[in-house]
Amino acid sequence: MNDFILSYELAIRLSAFLCVFAVMASWEKVAPRRKLLFSKLRRWLSNLGLVFLNTLLLRLIFPAAAVGMASHAATHGWGLFNAIQLPLWLVVPLSVILLDMVIYLQHVMVHAVPALWRLHRVHHADPDYDVTTGSRFHPIEIILSMLIKFATIAALGTPVLAVIILEVLLNGMAMFNHANVGLPEWLDRRLRWLLVTPDMHRVHHSQEVDESNSNFGFNLSIWDRLMGTYRAQPRLGHRDMVIGIASITEPQRTTHLGGMLMIPFTNADDNYSINRRSFGKSS
Numbered sequence: 001m002n003d004f005i006l007s008y009e010l011a012i013r014l015s016a017f018l019c020v021f022a023v024m025a026s027w028e029k030v031a032p033r034r035k036l037l038f039s040k041l042r043r044w045l046s047n048l049g050l051v052f053l054n055t056l057l058l059r060l061i062f063p064a065a066a067v068g069m070a071s072h073a074a075t076h077g078w079g080l081f082n083a084i085q086l087p088l089w090l091v092v093p094l095s096v097i098l099l100d101m102v103i104y105l106q107h108v109m110v111h112a113v114p115a116l117w118r119l120h121r122v123h124h125a126d127p128d129y130d131v132t133t134g135s136r137f138h139p140i141e142i143i144l145s146m147l148i149k150f151a152t153i154a155a156l157g158t159p160v161l162a163v164i165i166l167e168v169l170l171n172g173m174a175m176f177n178h179a180n181v182g183l184p185e186w187l188d189r190r191l192r193w194l195l196v197t198p199d200m201h202r203v204h205h206s207q208e209v210d211e212s213n214s215n216f217g218f219n220l221s222i223w224d225r226l227m228g229t230y231r232a233q234p235r236l237g238h239r240d241m242v243i244g245i246a247s248i249t250e251p252q253r254t255t256h257l258g259g260m261l262m263i264p265f266t267n268a269d270d271n272y273s274i275n276r277r278s279f280g281k282s283s
Contacts, residue, residue: 002071002160009067013167020172024131024179033182033198034239036128038255046257047132050122054135054142062146069150070163079157088159095162096169097220102152103170104223106145107216116141118264124212125248125263127255129205134178135171138264173219177201182238196221203234207242211235 005012058065064072073079081091110120119141126133137145153163177196182188192200196217204215214231217224224230234241244254253259253266 002074005067005160005164009065009164012164013171016168017171017175020175021131024175024181028130028180031182032180033202034129034180036130036180038128038251040128040130042251043126043128043130043255044132046255046260047126047136049257050137050139050260051132051135054137054139057139058142058146061143062150066146066149066153066163066167067160069153070158070160073154073157074159077157078154080155081159082157088161091159092162092165095156095158096166098156099149099152099158099162099166100217100219101223102148103219104217104227106148107218108227108229110141111213111216116144119144121245121248122260122263124205125245125254125260126205127244127249127251128180129178129202129243130180131175131178133205134174136260138261140264169219177218192221194221195219199233199238202238202241202243203231205243206234207244207246208235211241 062068074082077083081095086094110116119138122138122141123133123136126136152158173196177198178201179198181198183191183197183199188197188199191197196215196219200215200221201217203211206212211231211234214229215224216229221230236242248254248263250259253263
């Protein structure tokens with residue numbers, strides 16, 4: 001199975017990406033949660049252009065990607081799960097859960113460390129919120145994220161199967177919970193006890209600092225609840241809340257690829273990181 005996954009890893013991930021993207025983009029078209037304020041064509045060209053650039057860079061720098069690291073760790077016996085004998089049916093879900101926790105902690109870190117927040121601002125500076133926002137990250141942040149993922153896979157001894165499952169889930173859930181859609185209230189309320197829903201994660205993209213420094217999860221919602229970073233709803237409601245970063249509003253910087261790439265190297269007037277902020281009470 002490992003050989004099959006290694007051979008077709010890119011095809012598996014690309015197929016999953018295109019299927020989920022098509023479903024969420026269609027859902028947004030039929031039943032949008034919010035009215036978009038900026039040109040969808042301009043934003044999509046820039047956001048998806050960033051996806052293409054990041055994918056190209058990762059393939060050039062890390063040709064084997066995360067599954068290659070998992071295979072290398074297995075071959076050399078690296079990591080916890082290669083040192084202890086546990087059945088694959090248990091190791092795979094444990095690995096996915098632990099990797100998801102690391103992704104949550106990494107997300108908190110990029111808000112808490114000012115230098116990393118400069119990079120992460122590219123993601124938050126999107127003035128609208130839709131399926132393409134979930135893939136909008138600066139190339140340097142993407143490279144750092146991959147290095148953290150490599151280190152975690154090596155430390156855990158994560159199986160190849162668990163890595164590909166996580167990658168597909170992460171990409172799919174990022175598009176789902178960044179989509180401009182909404183679930184019925186009763187379903188959203190129940191689903192978010194386990195998973196991050198679009199309404200839950202949208203709070204994280206508010207211009208209000210205490211709201212944007214909450215709901216850091218991408219897949220499982222339990223980390224926000226356990227760590228005290230969960231916030232149920234935005235103050236102004238989902239249709240009236242303001243998306244983005246208050247200090248970065250010029251369309252040339254927020255919706256054009258060149259301007260987006262320069263955001264980390266411009267003045268950080270927002271001083272937005274967690275360790276410089278006092279929080280209000282979560283709602």
